[in-house]
Amino acid sequence: MTIYSLSRSFKTSVERTPRVLEVAESFGLGLSDKEFTLYDELELDIRASDVVYITGQSGSGKSMLLKDLAAEMRKDGLKVVDLNEVELKDKPVIELVGKNVTEATEILSRAGISDAWIFLRKPSELSDGQRYRLKLALVMEADADVWIADEFGAVLDRVTAKSVAYNMAKVARRQGKTFMVATTHDDMTEELAPSVFIEKLFNDRIEVLCERYEEEDPPQMLMAAE
Numbered sequence: 001m002t003i004y005s006l007s008r009s010f011k012t013s014v015e016r017t018p019r020v021l022e023v024a025e026s027f028g029l030g031l032s033d034k035e036f037t038l039y040d041e042l043e044l045d046i047r048a049s050d051v052v053y054i055t056g057q058s059g060s061g062k063s064m065l066l067k068d069l070a071a072e073m074r075k076d077g078l079k080v081v082d083l084n085e086v087e088l089k090d091k092p093v094i095e096l097v098g099k100n101v102t103e104a105t106e107i108l109s110r111a112g113i114s115d116a117w118i119f120l121r122k123p124s125e126l127s128d129g130q131r132y133r134l135k136l137a138l139v140m141e142a143d144a145d146v147w148i149a150d151e152f153g154a155v156l157d158r159v160t161a162k163s164v165a166y167n168m169a170k171v172a173r174r175q176g177k178t179f180m181v182a183t184t185h186d187d188m189t190e191e192l193a194p195s196v197f198i199e200k201l202f203n204d205r206i207e208v209l210c211e212r213y214e215e216e217d218p219p220q221m222l223m224a225a226e
């Protein structure tokens with residue numbers, strides 16, 4: 001069990017251009033420097049095999065929380081693979097994962113790619129959604145302790161996003177990986193079956209629900225800060 005303690009706040013200062021001054025005057029906005037906090041000494045208990053589902057409205061601080069959590073995990077010596085940092089080689093898809101064709105097709109199908117024509121194409125010839133699923137396959141194959149995906153499934157249709165969410169969470173749990181996603185979509189709870197569900201609200205408000213299905217550890221509300 002590792003408890004990560006996270007704090008993040010920003011100082012904002014506004015550049016006083018003529019248009020900024022006009023808008024400020026029209027709407028009666030003050031232009032003094034302000035500080036806003038996304039979370040302050042937030043304590044999160046994240047374990048191997050946890051599926052962490054971070055959701056909340058756009059701009060509420062989900063990406064920042066995912067990034068800060070990943071940075072703390074890296075500091076802690078864990079190997080974190082970030083979907084947004086996965087680079088794709090210019091080779092047919094079937095060459096990019098697995099030790100052989102059987103393994104490659106298995107990994108690709110878990111990531112939602114099961115069309116043989118896609119296997120033969122190169123990443124540059126795929127759609128955004130197909131490339132995204134290929135990256136998910138590479139994340140699953142990477143020798144990492146933690147998989148992270150910001151804007152998880154944003155370029156996929158909802159049916160595909162849910163199916164990929166279900167498969168990835170299942171594989172992560174089976175392999176003892178920590179799988180953490182952030183997205184505005186809050187319709188994947190059933191598929192991800194998260195052990196840690198985080199709803200990031202505006203300002204420093206955050207709700208964390210931890211549900212680990214162990215007898216000695218019943219579902220509990222860890223923190224609900226206002």
Ligand SMILES: Nc1ncnc2c1ncn2[C@@H]1O[C@H](COP(=O)(O)OP(=O)(O)OP(=O)(O)O)[C@@H](O)[C@H]1O
Nearest residue numbers: 010011012056057058059060061062063064065184
């Ligand atoms: N460098 C920065 N300086 C000041 N404010 C910042 C900075 N980076 C992010 N923010 C602010 O922090 C807040 C949270 O940003 P974040 O990217 O985590 O939001 P998000 O919930 O992931 O949004 P989205 O769903 O739109 O991606 C936003 O209001 C954003 O404007």
